[in-house]
Each structure stands twice: as structure tokens, then as C-alpha cells.
Amino acid sequence: MTSHLLTGWDGAIALPSCPFHLQQRGSEGLVWGPGQGDVIQAALPALRSLPERSELDCDIRELETQAVRAMKQAPVIESAAIFGGYLLRHFGHFCHESLSRLWWLGAGDLQNRANQEAYSSLQDGGLDVYFFMPTWLDSGKDLLPYMREILVGLGLAEARIRIMTEPLVFSRLLVPAQVWGFDLNARAVDQRLGCDSRAMMRSLFAGFHGGMPADQPAPIREEAPARKVFVTRSGLATTLGRPIGDGWLDEVLKEAGYLVFSPEKFSIQRQIEVFAAARELVFIDGSSMYLLWFTRLLSDVQIAIILRRRQGAWMIAKVRDLMPLNPPIRWRVIDEVVGEELTSANDWESHNLLDLGAIARQILAPLPIKPSAQAEQALGRNLQELAAQLGPEPMGRIVEVLIRRFLVAEPQPLRRLRSRIRQRLRSLLRLGRWGGPQN
Template identity: 30%
Template sequence: MSNNTSGPEIDPDGQPLPTGGWSEELLNLADACVVPPKISALVQPAGVFYADGSYCPEAALWRKFRPISIEPERPKRVRETLQGRWLWGGVLWAHFGHFLVESSSRLWALPSVEEDIRGIIFIPKRPKVGKEVRGYHREYLSLFGTDLPIQVVDRPTCVEELVVPGQGFGLGKITVGTRKFRRAVHDRFATHIEPEGPEKIYISRSKLGLGKGGLLGEEQLEALLEGEGYEIFHPQEHSLTVQVARYKAAKKVIAADGSALHLFAMVGRPDQKVAMILRRSSGANNLLAKHVESFCKCNPVVIGGLRAEWVPEKGGKSSRLSFGELNHKIIGETLSRLGFISEIAEWQVLSEEERDQILHEKGLGGQSGFVEAKPKRKNKKPD
């Protein structure tokens, strides 16, 4: 561990990398100053200062090729203080997927520091939410093998001693995780949870609604998969513990691409067959597949079975609000060929009448604020 009190010995000049470097370093800061964000935005001035007023770049959250927490103004006066030794957790996301990937990225340091720290310090991603800590935040840490308190700092605060681990996980090249982060996950995360559930599951998004990146025609896909012996699993209706037990038990896993697969990747195994059905044309799904591949040591199949993608009329491009329209024929052919369903399965594309009826039922007929865009077909394993 580096013990720095006057400035950083390592000055990262690029994104955290899975091969090591500052992403696997531990810094020990005396009388550190933690500054939370003042604005809600993707890129936010927020972070950590050394006692001498210099900025600690290792405490920043990086996404892909840039930091999304950048050096803030140093407060002229800091009234809040925290005594003792604390672990820097970084940015606390309310969004489930980003919490799993970005708020967990420094927990690899727990084995070496947990016996002599008071808790884990986070800053809120959304300043208006403030100190809100959700149930799944605490449950996730419990599954990671710790009951340390979570301290959310929403005002500039002086910390007597702050341990700053490098970012060992996240979005970008670091999605495959550093060796130290992967080892911590495999050694600690949910190791006490026994498998429980069926051998075949479909991880669904149908109850979340199309407005949260859903799939038009997903209910019809579920009916087809139930006919092949799959349990339709809605993860948001269950605790993280139950989700993990299901994921451990399954031998064949089919899922709409989304945050649930990030949790699966924490406990998945090489012997499991995994297929991910794309719901939009977004680079995020490539990173999701890389996470599963790297942590589980398996080869997830990525199925680009979209008949169309519906994008917001304003802007006209794929975004988190977009939703896909499934091509059941392509999906069925791929799942059959790869042994997820029977060889004799012959799934059909929805008729125009069925499609229009679904659009009408979901309030998407006529002037809905969305327009149809034909996607490029994808159906391959990730590079």
C-alpha cells in the first residue's frame, strides 16, 4: 500500500485497465477531503483531495475512455469530519446495473482492510437523493461478505484516514475486471448461497414496461420458452439472494440483455449455457457480454433477433428509452441450432395484425412519441 500525505505517487493518465497499474493500487490518505457533486449530470465535479489540497485522480470514476467524476473546486471551508479509517467506495448509484458495475469497483480491497476500517464512504450520484441507501445496496455488500456501515457523504467532509483502492471494474476495457477484482468476487461473493431453482430459466424484462428498455413481443417469447420447459423469472420481484440461488441452479440461461446479467456474471460458471437476446442497438450489450465471458469463463451467445427498434421521435436514435421489436423466427432458429430449445421448434414472426394489436394495447399506436427504425442484424459471439 502506498502511504501518501502530500500528493499522489501514481498519476493515472488514462483509463483504468484490467492488466493492472493504478487500477490495482491502494493509496492511504491522511486528512483527506471528500467533495460530493452539486449537480446531476453524467460528468460531475466531485472527488477526493489530499491534505495539501492536491487532487487525487485515483479516486475518480472512469467510464470507457474518460473520467465522469472530474476535479471539483476545493472547498474553502470544511465543517464536516469523520474520525477513524474508512474505505473509499466511490459513486453510489441508485440505478441497479450501474451500482453493480460502478459502485462495486473498489470492493476488491475489502480482504486487506476490512478488519481496521469503520465503514465504506460513497458520494451520491444524484445530489437531490442525498444519503439514500437502498435495501439492495446493503444486501449486495452482505453477499460480498461484509456488514460494514455505508456512509454517504453529501457535504464536503474531512476524513481522518481514507483508503483509496483503484477502480478494478466498470464500463470500458475494465469491464473484464482486474485480476484482484475477479479474485475477490470469486472468493467472497455469495459463496454461502446454495443453488435453488429449475435447470432452465428465462430472465425477463416484460414486467418493467417498454419505457424502461423493454421488448415488444416479449410476452409471446415467454410463452414459447415456457413450452420448452423454461421458468420465466422476473428478478426485480425477488431479493438478490433468491436471484443468485436461481442463477447458480440453472444450466441453461436465456436473458434479455440488461442489468440482471451483471449479477449473473458474479456467480456464473463455465459449464452454464448463456444466451443474451439484444433489445436495442447499443454498445452497452457488448460490454455486458464481455463481463459474463470474463467472470464466468463461458461463451455467451449474443442474438440480434430484432425485427425493428423503436426509438424516441425526438432525436431519432437508439438510447436507454428505445425498445426492440422481436423477430421470434430468428431467435428460435438460433436457440434451436445451439441446443437451448428442441431441434423441431419452428417459431414464427408475429403477423401484422398481432403486431398492431400489441402496439395498441401498449399505447404505441399512432402518435406515441416513438418511430420505427430497422436495425442491423447481429447474431454472433462477442469478440
């Protein structure tokens, strides 16, 4: 009995420095199969669909030259090994893409015998797992701390992790299929591979144990857990997609009793602990949301996500796709984007303009908003930093958006009508008229 989830290759050659383009992304690292005289298609990275060989764009002559040289000179890995895919040096892309061939660390597909055999073949023997690490934000080839913590927490011992920097020849290389990716259609993947890709990834994340043996309890912390948490971006560099004036929102929510949490300052395990204890979580869309996949949330949790760019709606949908089916979650998306791409054409780094007052009112309603002197000071600091960093042209675009917003402000009756409609829709959702809480 065979499974499309796993293929095995004798004499496979890994070429980590071989550049290529595939599905509109450039990367590095290909696996060559001498027996077929071509790239091993099953080891290609999938971005938007499981790739066809014809989609690969590379210098075939250079590829063949590297493969021939490796057959003669490269070290040989005598024991069987597992191909782990591509470790991307960006937290969000790492969580979303780099774990997609590690599904076998999960509990397995007990309903499909062939797929269960694939799990067993990969789980038995404690084989080393070999990864490519293409140039991403930098040219590093080492495990970053968050990579180590997540991989070990998922059950892959650090001693088994191998990052390929030079060509290698494998006596036997097991290639697990990629079941998840940047924008893969889960239904199409399931049909082609004969699996339930979302269930497989949920099972993988459910096994996360924070780098400790799964049977040991988490350490007890003395401080009381925060029940209301705002996951801020204000601790990031100003070039990393922070909303304009975000320090004001930090102060307003802090004054309302929220823990203002900067995730980049803490370990993966601590972030998960904070999320797991909260009854209300507020995020600004970004990579920190991916750790919700690893978190055992409270049964009555409410999650609000503030869009800092309209593209964030796509990201939210991807996060929801892999959330555990239980407990049910009450989701809320707050869209108060006023101006996008004001300082960069790249949505992930632009300083975008949000209606911070409207956001605060939606989160804290029906409480009144009374910004303190600290909130006003934080706003002033943010604007001074921005003015010092930016030139006249982007600052001019920001001012233009503000002025246009005042010029085309809605008439008061229409604004009140829109507000009543939104409130009514939220009431219907809370009452379950449209299916109640959703994942």
C-alpha cells in the same frame, strides 16, 4: 514497499455536493487534499480511462470555497477511513461501476507482495467505508435493497457503510484505486497499477455469500430447480427497453418448458440461486446479466443472450470479461434486431423491433414452433399497451420498418444459404474448431 493500488491522505476533505464533468459524464462528489491545494486525483471516477487532472471540468473557485468552509465547519472523522467511490442508483451501473474500489474484500494478490500489503492495510481493522451517492435516476441518498444485499454479501457489514451527504474532514483517508469501470481498458489499467484487475474483480465476486456467513449453507428450497430459464424483461415498465411484443416470446418459451423468470421480483440471492441451478440460461440483454459474475454456474451451462439493441453486444463483452475462468461456458448471441430507436434515440429505453419468430426457432430448434392462443393473446396485449402509450409518429416508424422488411425480403434460395452457413458455423463452434467454449 508501496503499491499503486492504495494511497493514503491526511486531512482529506470530502465534498459530496460539488458538481463536475469528467470523461463526458456529469456527477457529484470530489475529495480535496489541503496539503496539495487541489482535488485528489486518485479519488476521481474513471469512466473510459484512469483520469488525468486536466480532464476534470468543475468550478475551481466554488470548489476552493467549499473546501475552505469545510476545513472550518465540517465534522472531523478522527479514525482512519476508506473511500469507497460512487454508489450509482441504477442496478446495472451499480454492479458494473460502484464495486470497483472494493477489490480488497476479495482474497488478495498473493503473487505481488506490495499489492498484498495494500489488501492487508484495507482488510485489517474493520474501518468504515465512505461513499458518494450522486444524483442518478433520483436524488435519494439511502441504500437501495439490492445495494445493501450485494455489499453485505461481498463482506462489507452494513454498519461500516457510510453515505456522505455533507462535507467531512478525514484525519486519515485510504483511497483504493479504481480497477474496473464502465469502459476501462483492463490491460492499460493493469500496466499503470501493476495488477491483474480482472482477477481482482473475479476474486471479489467469488466471495459473495448472499448476506449470510460464508460457512453457512444456503437454505434448502422445496421446489425442484428449473433447468431451463428465460430471464424476461416483460415485467418491467414499457419505458425500460422492452422489445415489442415480448409477451409472445414469454408464452412460447414457457410452453417449451422454460421457467420465465422476472428477476426484479426477487432478491439478489434468489436470482443467483435460479441462475446457479440452470443448465440453459436465456437472457435478453440487460442489467440482469451482471449477476452471472456472482453465480457459481454448473459445469455444462449454456448461455444464450438475445440482443434487444446492437449496443448490447458491447455489454455482453463486458460481462464475459469478468466471468469465472472455470467452468467453461458455451455462449451464444442471438441477433435478430429488425429496427432500433423506433420510439426513442436512447437505446436503453427505445421499443425495438425483433424477429421474435426467428429468435424462438433458434432457441428451440429443432422443435417446431406452435404458438398457443395464450401467446397470441399476450402479443395482442403488448401491442395494445404500446399503441395506448405512443403517439402516431413512433407507431408510424414501427409500421414502416415492418413494411420495408417485407419489401426487401431475401429471395428464398439466398435465405436458405444464409441459414446453412449459420448452422455450419454453430456446428464448428460446438466441435471446438475455434477453441471450443470460451469465457
